[in-house]
Amino acid sequence: MGTCEKKDAMDLLKFDGIHKSYTRGGMFGDRQRHAVLKGVHLSIAPGSCIGLLGRSGSGKSTLGRIALGIEAPDAGTVLYDGAAIDQMPAARFRDFRRNNQVVFQNSLGSVNPRFTAGQIVAEPLKNFKSSTAAALKEKINDLLTQVGLRREDADKYPHQFSGGELQRVCIARAIALNPRLIVLDEAVSSLDMVVQSRIIDLLMALRDAAGIAYLFISHDLRVLAKIADRLAVLHDGRIVEDVDLTEPRQQAYHPALIELIGAVLPPISEWSKRRNEAICV
Numbered sequence: 001m002g003t004c005e006k007k008d009a010m011d012l013l014k015f016d017g018i019h020k021s022y023t024r025g026g027m028f029g030d031r032q033r034h035a036v037l038k039g040v041h042l043s044i045a046p047g048s049c050i051g052l053l054g055r056s057g058s059g060k061s062t063l064g065r066i067a068l069g070i071e072a073p074d075a076g077t078v079l080y081d082g083a084a085i086d087q088m089p090a091a092r093f094r095d096f097r098r099n100n101q102v103v104f105q106n107s108l109g110s111v112n113p114r115f116t117a118g119q120i121v122a123e124p125l126k127n128f129k130s131s132t133a134a135a136l137k138e139k140i141n142d143l144l145t146q147v148g149l150r151r152e153d154a155d156k157y158p159h160q161f162s163g164g165e166l167q168r169v170c171i172a173r174a175i176a177l178n179p180r181l182i183v184l185d186e187a188v189s190s191l192d193m194v195v196q197s198r199i200i201d202l203l204m205a206l207r208d209a210a211g212i213a214y215l216f217i218s219h220d221l222r223v224l225a226k227i228a229d230r231l232a233v234l235h236d237g238r239i240v241e242d243v244d245l246t247e248p249r250q251q252a253y254h255p256a257l258i259e260l261i262g263a264v265l266p267p268i269s270e271w272s273k274r275r276n277e278a279i280c281v
């Protein structure tokens with residue numbers, strides 16, 4: 001599939017100079033603004049996967065929420081298909097929200113415990129599409145099988161799943177409306193390596209089948225090495241490194257990236273070589 005062909009495609013999502021501050025403190029009247037994002041520029045091409053790295057508290061989840069339109073930046077623009085999301089008419093913004101989904105790390109906390117898996121997966125379908133009860137049931141079955149669960153799982157409640165299974169339910173919910181982008185915020189971090197690897201394979205298969213792009217927030221370099229085409233590093237409020245993992249690279253890496261990858265290398269130059277062989281033949 002064409003990671004190599006897609007380089008010149010129009011950006012699906014683009015962060016153009018995003019700024020975001022939060023107010024800190026306040027108990028003793030010492031409220032201060034804390035600038036988290038200080039001019040973030042980053043583009044996501046259709047069907048691509050960007051790994052977003054950064055130290056804890058660097059603003060990755062904040063940027064993820066801004067990408068989804070859940071939170072507004074103080075300054076700067078998020079462009080979807082070239083259009084600023086804050087200028088969109090309501091119908092277009094709804095379309096943007098429909099096409100941008102999210103999977104969080106804490107799947108138990110992001111589902112309604114009183115809903116069955118079937119109801120959880122059906123939620124976005126009900127909000128956005130009208131269909132008969134029979135068609136809805138068939139669609140739910142389809143989605144559950146796509147993520148490697150069984151039809152019978154539709155009737156189970158969140159506490160009756162393992163962490164990995166529930167994460168699959170959340171992925172099924174995220175793909176229900178055939179989105180163009182999924183923000184995965186530490187979505188596989190709490191899972192063991194075998195389940196992690198299965199979910200990554202599933203995400204890659206979905207990308208190949210449906211051209212979904214991912215903004216993949218993770219501290220785990222092994223995971224990113226497997227799935228990401230690019231690696232963006234958020235440091236001191238800005239993207240200080242944007243490495244194309246499909247190309248060999250000569251220049252030195254930003255110290256913030258070196259600090260993050262530390263001793264965990266395989267060197268990124270090695271990933272590039274491997275990915276080149278795997279992707280561009």
Ligand SMILES: Nc1ncnc2c1ncn2[C@@H]1O[C@H](COP(=O)(O)OP(=O)(O)OP(=O)(O)O)[C@@H](O)[C@H]1O
Nearest residue numbers: 022023024036054055056057058059060061062063
């Ligand atoms: N709603 C909020 N109100 C106040 N401060 C916030 C809010 N959301 C985030 N912050 C602050 O913004 C900074 C960035 O938070 P964010 O959750 O985006 O970091 P992160 O890179 O995702 O970290 P981690 O890797 O630990 O998940 C932190 O200092 C956090 O305390």
Ligand SMILES: [Mg+2]
Nearest residue numbers: 060061062185
């Ligand atoms: Mg976070």
